[in-house]
Amino acid sequence: MAFAALHADTPIRYIGYNPGVVSTGLPGHLPPPLRALTKAFFTLFATSVTKAVTPMARLLDEPPGDSFTAYRTTHRLPLRSGV
16 A cells, blocks of 8 residues: 555556455365364355456456555445554
């Protein structure tokens, strides 16, 4: 955030994007007990890679006008300075 504020005259826009839990190949690399638990968690809560990337691609294609923005999936997050 500080870099974007200090260099507000640049045409570069910074976007913080958190897609949440994304279903990846991570469980396959874990030890067996943790692998089963992680696979179950992913089954219940994770989103697909395609679904997670779609909002990010949209933000890259149509960047917000502000020098720095932050998103959790498709929801823009409020920014506070000095925190």
